[in-house]
Amino acid sequence: MPVAKTIKGIGNRVINAVWRIGMATRFFFLTLLYSGSSFRRFHLIIKELFSTGVMSLIIIIVAGLFVGMVLGLQGYETLKRYGSESALGVMVALGLVRELGPVVAALLFASRAGSAMTAEIGLMKATEQISAMEMMAVNPIARIIAPRFWAGVISMPLLAALFSAVGIFGGYFVGVVQIGVDEGSFWSQMQAAVDFREDILNGVIKSLVFGVAVTVIALYEGYDAPPTAEGVSGATTRTVVTSSLVILMLDFVLTAMMFGGK
Amino acid sequence: MSSNVSAEIIELNFAYDKRPVLQGINMRFPKGKLIAIMGLSGCGKTTLLRHIGGALKPTKGCVKVAGQVIHELDSAGLYAMRRKMGMLFQFGALFTDMSVYDNVAFQMREHTELPEELIHDLVMMKLNAVGLRGTQNLMPAELSGGMARRVALARTVALDPMLIMYDEPFAGLDPISLTVVGNLIRSLNDALGATSIIVTHDIQESLKIVDYVYFMSNGVIEAEGTPEEIRASSKEFVHQFVHGEMDGPVPFHYPGGDYRQDLNLG
Amino acid sequence: MERSTIDFWVGIFVVGGIAALVMLAMKVGNLGTYNVADTYQVHAYFSNIGGLKPKASIKSAGVLVGRVTEITLDTTRYEAKVVMNLDKRYQFPKDTFANILTSGLLGEQYIGLMPGGDDQMLTNGEQLKKTQSAMVLEDLIGKFLYSKAEEPTKQGK
Structure with a gap:
């Protein structure tokens, strides 16, 4: 019965997916529960801030610069048709601060830091480091997972802000320096149109949510990975795929909640 | 009687799902002794260790350490119990993101409030005991297999445990490292007055250092005795194992049906 | 490291x-x-505000002088009541003319203030009496179509 088999297959996949979501949620709450010690010993978080935040700086800055430059170029081409080149600053800034900054920075963060986190935790599990820690009466969630989680959550908004700031500079470079849009109207229109609470704060909130999502997915996949080479590589791939999809879905939900009502 | 027994296993049964892994295991680990558990790969030795460490719950029977039943402890009690145990994992399981020094100091920092100068002295003493003082600033990736195993040994005994477990401590070592690690296990056990349990299939090395041997096969104890008794044993299984013979009670062939049929001759 | x-x-x-x-x-x-400056509040009624939104800018001679804070429908007059915050540094005469304008052809809408000649200045809570509503594109198109529709009948006869 091929039909029954297909239906069984679908059912099996759905049950599996729901089970994994449940386990990941439980994992997330356990991480929060055991976070106390990483704040008492803040150097644990600082060490992870280095490997997640600082190591992602270059890719974020370079990507931000190019995205901003492309926005400047494309925006100019489009706005020129309506004779409103002076709104280029608004377009670049709003595009970056509201959407591209948080989203692209989070996507890059997932593939740069998230995958590294999964691989590291997965390998720690495969080489029995996590079991060893448990046998030493040290809770691995408190000692390994929680500092990485908080480092990710702290890094993400900072990286997104850097991405947007560098991107706006890239747009300024292309629009004002290269093409010759009026510098005064570029900045003043931007300032008139970008609202601190509405646009910038909402962007920060978005990137915080993305930071939580990406690090939870990355850490859970690593912690849950089968302790083999294929297991770890599969988990790393799943981290990048799942967190990219979750970022884009969450972005829609958050955008609808923040800007949809008006 | 129980005062000089630091751990014992009573009628232990364990099954993964429905598949029995351990059946009716009885073992005693008297204080100060070095006991080996031997057997083929996959006979349940590591599962046994995980029961002693409290990572698995038995289906029937129990494991007692220092008079307490392990699987009846709550998680705080289990963590307290684990502080008295040390375990050396198969390939050392050193924390790859920390230096040798930080690895050995790890438990001292996690479980004690000792000042950093005292920790430094303790780490140096532990490293000296395994002959590796001077490696403290290296990362685990920079160590050879034998050195990594010795660092892991120093880390295992960092808090002077009363019960030390070794999961395949000899796997993948060259002959010199093998002898070094073997002698270290013996001398550390005697120096600490601890009890050691070695899970291994390296029969020649372990017969040189242990006090008592349990042989396991397919989840049951096949034979037991002192090293002399084991060497002299006439049991077919023990004989095959000790002398590393290819065929015997443990067959060379995996059960595979009729060979002629597989070759399309039948 | x-x-x-x-x-x-x-x-x-x-x-x-x-x-x-x-x-x-x-x-x-x-x-x-902007947010740090001291402000005073005035309001005005428009018969149609078009696409005006809260936080829209208020300009006089092209200079940003304030922002729209609240837009409601007054059910006694059935007109839109627009509350605006103006910067304390800029004082306007009582007969100032408020006009809903559009920046560029498709740009966002804002309120333009054209000062009148009164000696007395607007104070907090007062009303701007003279207003002109937004140009609504549908109305313009409607007028245009209406005039177009008349043409062929003339020519046809």
Whole structure:
């Protein structure tokens, strides 16, 4: 019965997916529960801030610069048709601060830091480091997972802000320096149109949510990975795929909640 | 009687799902002794260790350490119990993101409030005991297999445990490292007055250092005795194992049906 | 890696990130420019506000002088009541003319103030009496179509 088999297959996949979501949620709450010690010993978080935040700086800055430059170029081409080149600053800034900054920075963060986190935790599990820690009466969630989680959550908004700031500079470079849009109207229109609470704060909130999502997915996949080479590589791939999809879905939900009502 | 027994296993049964892994295991680990558990790969030795460490719950029977039943402890009690145990994992399981020094100091920092100068002295003493003082600033990736195993040994005994477990401590070592690690296990056990349990299939090395041997096969104890008794044993299984013979009670062939049929001759 | 090197780079990262946020807030957003100034409130009634939204800018001679804070429908007059905050530094005569304008052909709508000649100045809570509503594109198109529709009948006869 091929039909029954297909239906069984679908059912099996759905049950599996729901089970994994449940386990990941439980994992997330356990991480929060055991976070106390990483704040008492803040150097644990600082060490992870280095490997997640600082190591992602270059890719974020370079990507931000190019995205901003492309926005400047494309925006100019489009706005020129309506004779409103002076709104280029608004377009670049709003595009970056509201959407591209948080989203692209989070996507890059997932593939740069998230995958590294999964691989590291997965390998720690495969080489029995996590079991060893448990046998030493040290809770691995408190000692390994929680500092990485908080480092990710702290890094993400900072990286997104850097991405947007560098991107706006890239747009300024292309629009004002290269093409010759009026510098005064570029900045003043931007300032008139970008609202601190509405646009910038909402962007920060978005990137915080993305930071939580990406690090939870990355850490859970690593912690849950089968302790083999294929297991770890599969988990790393799943981290990048799942967190990219979750970022884009969450972005829609958050955008609808923040800007949809008006 | 129980005062000089630091751990014992009573009628232990364990099954993964429905598949029995351990059946009716009885073992005693008297204080100060070095006991080996031997057997083929996959006979349940590591599962046994995980029961002693409290990572698995038995289906029937129990494991007692220092008079307490392990699987009846709550998680705080289990963590307290684990502080008295040390375990050396198969390939050392050193924390790859920390230096040798930080690895050995790890438990001292996690479980004690000792000042950093005292920790430094303790780490140096532990490293000296395994002959590796001077490696403290290296990362685990920079160590050879034998050195990594010795660092892991120093880390295992960092808090002077009363019960030390070794999961395949000899796997993948060259002959010199093998002898070094073997002698270290013996001398550390005697120096600490601890009890050691070695899970291994390296029969020649372990017969040189242990006090008592349990042989396991397919989840049951096949034979037991002192090293002399084991060497002299006439049991077919023990004989095959000790002398590393290819065929015997443990067959060379995996059960595979009729060979002629597989070759399309039948 | 040395603890101090890590601390150094993490410090740079965090300070850089916060600096970027501050730059976004001050230079890109409006936090640094407007919100700090003292304001006074006036209101006006329009028969149609078109696409005017809260937070829209209020300009006089092209200079930003305030923002729309609230838009409601007054059910006694059935007109839109627009409340606006004006910068204390800019005083306007009582007969100032409020006009809903559009920046560019498709740009956003704002309120333009054209000062009149009265000696007395507007104070907090007062009403701008003279207003002109937004140009609504549908109305314009409707008028255009109406005039177009008349043409062929003339020619046909």
